[in-house]
Amino acid sequence: MKKVKVAVVGATGAVGEEIIDLLITRRFPFLEIVALASKRSAGKILRIKEHEFTVKEATPDAFEGIDIAFFCAGGSVSKALAHEAVKKGALVIDNTSAFRMEPDVPLVVPEVNPEDLKWHQGIIANPNCSTIIMLVALAPLEKHFGLERIIVSTYQAVSGAGVKGIEELKNEVNNLDYTPKVLPVASLPKHYPIAYNLIPQIDVFDADGYTKEEWKMVKETQKMLHRPNLGITATTVRVPVKRCHSESIYVELQKDFTIEHIKEVLASAPGVIVMDEPENQIYPMPLELEKKDEVFVGRLRGDLYCKRGVNLWVVGDQIRKGAALNAVQIGERLLSD
Amino acid sequence: MKKVKVAVVGATGAVGEEIIDLLITRRFPFLEIVALASKRSAGKILRIKEHEFTVKEATPDAFEGIDIAFFCAGGSVSKALAHEAVKKGALVIDNTSAFRMEPDVPLVVPEVNPEDLKWHQGIIANPNCSTIIMLVALAPLEKHFGLERIIVSTYQAVSGAGVKGIEELKNEVNNLDYTPKVLPVASLPKHYPIAYNLIPQIDVFDADGYTKEEWKMVKETQKMLHRPNLGITATTVRVPVKRCHSESIYVELQKDFTIEHIKEVLASAPGVIVMDEPENQIYPMPLELEKKDEVFVGRLRGDLYCKRGVNLWVVGDQIRKGAALNAVQIGERLLSD
Numbered sequence: 001m002k003k004v005k006v007a008v009v010g011a012t013g014a015v016g017e018e019i020i021d022l023l024i025t026r027r028f029p030f031l032e033i034v035a036l037a038s039k040r041s042a043g044k045i046l047r048i049k050e051h052e053f054t055v056k057e058a059t060p061d062a063f064e065g066i067d068i069a070f071f072c073a074g075g076s077v078s079k080a081l082a083h084e085a086v087k088k089g090a091l092v093i094d095n096t097s098a099f100r101m102e103p104d105v106p107l108v109v110p111e112v113n114p115e116d117l118k119w120h121q122g123i124i125a126n127p128n129c130s131t132i133i134m135l136v137a138l139a140p141l142e143k144h145f146g147l148e149r150i151i152v153s154t155y156q157a158v159s160g161a162g163v164k165g166i167e168e169l170k171n172e173v174n175n176l177d178y179t180p181k182v183l184p185v186a187s188l189p190k191h192y193p194i195a196y197n198l199i200p201q202i203d204v205f206d207a208d209g210y211t212k213e214e215w216k217m218v219k220e221t222q223k224m225l226h227r228p229n230l231g232i233t234a235t236t237v238r239v240p241v242k243r244c245h246s247e248s249i250y251v252e253l254q255k256d257f258t259i260e261h262i263k264e265v266l267a268s269a270p271g272v273i274v275m276d277e278p279e280n281q282i283y284p285m286p287l288e289l290e291k292k293d294e295v296f297v298g299r300l301r302g303d304l305y306c307k308r309g310v311n312l313w314v315v316g317d318q319i320r321k322g323a324a325l326n327a328v329q330i331g332e333r334l335l336s337d
Numbered sequence: 338m339k340k341v342k343v344a345v346v347g348a349t350g351a352v353g354e355e356i357i358d359l360l361i362t363r364r365f366p367f368l369e370i371v372a373l374a375s376k377r378s379a380g381k382i383l384r385i386k387e388h389e390f391t392v393k394e395a396t397p398d399a400f401e402g403i404d405i406a407f408f409c410a411g412g413s414v415s416k417a418l419a420h421e422a423v424k425k426g427a428l429v430i431d432n433t434s435a436f437r438m439e440p441d442v443p444l445v446v447p448e449v450n451p452e453d454l455k456w457h458q459g460i461i462a463n464p465n466c467s468t469i470i471m472l473v474a475l476a477p478l479e480k481h482f483g484l485e486r487i488i489v490s491t492y493q494a495v496s497g498a499g500v501k502g503i504e505e506l507k508n509e510v511n512n513l514d515y516t517p518k519v520l521p522v523a524s525l526p527k528h529y530p531i532a533y534n535l536i537p538q539i540d541v542f543d544a545d546g547y548t549k550e551e552w553k554m555v556k557e558t559q560k561m562l563h564r565p566n567l568g569i570t571a572t573t574v575r576v577p578v579k580r581c582h583s584e585s586i587y588v589e590l591q592k593d594f595t596i597e598h599i600k601e602v603l604a605s606a607p608g609v610i611v612m613d614e615p616e617n618q619i620y621p622m623p624l625e626l627e628k629k630d631e632v633f634v635g636r637l638r639g640d641l642y643c644k645r646g647v648n649l650w651v652v653g654d655q656i657r658k659g660a661a662l663n664a665v666q667i668g669e670r671l672l673s674d
Contacts, residue, residue, distance in 0.1 A: 155492065188618060196624050198578060198622060200622070209639075230642075235585045239535065246574075250488050281525060288529075288534075299537050306486070311570060
């Protein structure tokens with residue numbers, strides 16, 4: 001396989017570090033990894049596994065000679081630099097929400113819609129973490145039974161707010177006088193503690209009383225499943241958990257099913273592990289599943305009052321499959337195709 | 338108003354202490370409060386507000402002369418002693434699940450179905466905490482719009498497992514070597530940490546893959562609303578929060594509605610406070626609402642893909658309205674009627 005030159009923009013963040021870690025441990029065929037970040041971080045030394053990287057400033061010229069550029073430094077950086085990187089010949093895999101809903105940008109989870117990789121025009125978008133985790137579990141159901149509608153409530157880890165979110169939770173637990181600064185949204189006026197608390201706001205509020213995070217789960221799912229009118233409603237909630245997102249998902253299917261059949265379908269689906277043995281108290285829990293690559297599904301139960309309704313409890317590592325791993329898998333898939 | 342002699346069975350537990358506290362602070366017309374508990378706790382001194390109680394053993398004879406007995410020492414104690422208390426002339430308000438589904442025992446939330454108090458035969462059951470909190474918010478919608486179906490995911494505090502649950506969370510946060518012993522269910526073989534975790538099991542597993550807690554939300558709701566076939570499905574999850582339960586509730590209504598109308602109906606409903614100003618980042622959060630009497634509702638949003646679907650985010654103090662306060666309110670209502 002041809003070896004490639006890779007850049008990671010936002011290399012000093014939680015997702016950036018995880019991408020570099022995964023590129024190394026998964027033996028991604030790189031000639032070189034260039035760690036890019038803001039001017040402020042330039043010159044910093046990053047040590048990941050046995051490798052050392054000197055962080056460089058992310059400028060248009062930094063993409064000269066780069067084959068694949070992973071962007072995970074926030075939407076504004078992607079908007080400023082992704083097209084520049086494409087102009088220099090790089091393929092951009094963007095972790096931010098900057099281009100996800102652009103009609104000429106495929107939004108891809110390799111287990112869900114790998115076919116969409118074909119029509120990219122230089123930029124491929126990585127979906128939002130809560131959408132990725134939900135869709136890895138639901139795509140096999142869409143394929144075998146058809147999805148009629150989705151009602152989802154999330155339990156999202158603080159890592160969704162980056163390293164700062166994880167530190168905020170730690171600070172609150174260790175120091176009762178700590179004043180929250182990061183959650184729910186650093187740039188908004190009000191901040192609330194997350195330790196021993198739940199915050200039913202992720203990202204800013206948008207139309208119809210929904211947050212942007214909730215809209216992302218609706219719109220990104222519709223785009224990836226190529227079903228612009230699929231009924232979806234979401235309630236997204238931050239919980240005092242470090243890095244795995246959990247989701248209580250209710251779906252109505254288009255065909256009759258048995259729970260056993262659903263379990264078989266999920267057990268043979270890529271990237272899914274069924275973890276569902278109530279008699280042995282086995283079900284997915286976020287603390288146990290940190291740093292796992294797969295999405296775990298349990299608590300599978302039919303709705304006894306709606307023949308085609310089914311409940312799923314889904315857990316996945318937000319930084320890994322919810323962000324870094326999915327981006328790296330997109331890169332792997334592109335190189336192998 | 339006639340003054341009454343009150344007994345609290347399970348006076349040394351989290352709910353028992355809260356009941357005594359509420360009887361005092363709400364000026365419940367008691368002549369005397371008798372604190373009862375297991376033989377093991379007999380002789381212990383309880384100090385609550387300015388009062389001191391010497392705990393006595395809960396035996397059949399202890400109910401001699403008692404007018405109202407609050408039971409909150411677990412189902413087996415209620416089964417052993419509630420009928421004995423009734424025989425001695427006491428009215429029993431039972432906080433456990435022992436008699437909730439008995440056809441001759443009314444299950445009551447005063448804001449929801451006070452009319453059911455009339456047909457009691459000595460025992461009145463207090464519903465499960467997660468059911469109480471849900472129904473205080475949903476009863477006004479049932480009355481004005483009719484409920485077509487309910488899909489609920491809970492985020493339940495450790496206080497639901499009593500004082501021991503609260504201590505377990507504290508121990509886990511302070512001592513990384515602590516071995517869990519209480520959650521999810523003390524009597525089952527496996528115990529999992531709740532700090533930085535979520536446990537999608539509350540109470541033991543029962544039929545069809547649902548836990549007993551989930552079945553309680555279904556069956557108790559149907560009983561209280563007098564709608565034995567109302568469609569309800571629940572997923573109940575323990576979260577690292579101390580004493581308020583939160584619930585992401587999705588309902589389909591039987592009539593068309595506007596969100597403004599729903600807000601008006603809820604704002605004028607007894608025991609409900611609407612806390613829903615996204616533009617000011619105002620929504621219910623469990624840490625902020627500890628020890629409040631009301632049930633708080635926010636994040637009200639229509640389902641844009643289902644005309645009669647609406648999302649609610651509901652928070653209430655599990656020990657207070659979810660248990661002790663509701664029991665005391667039942668007593669108050671009986672005395673005033």
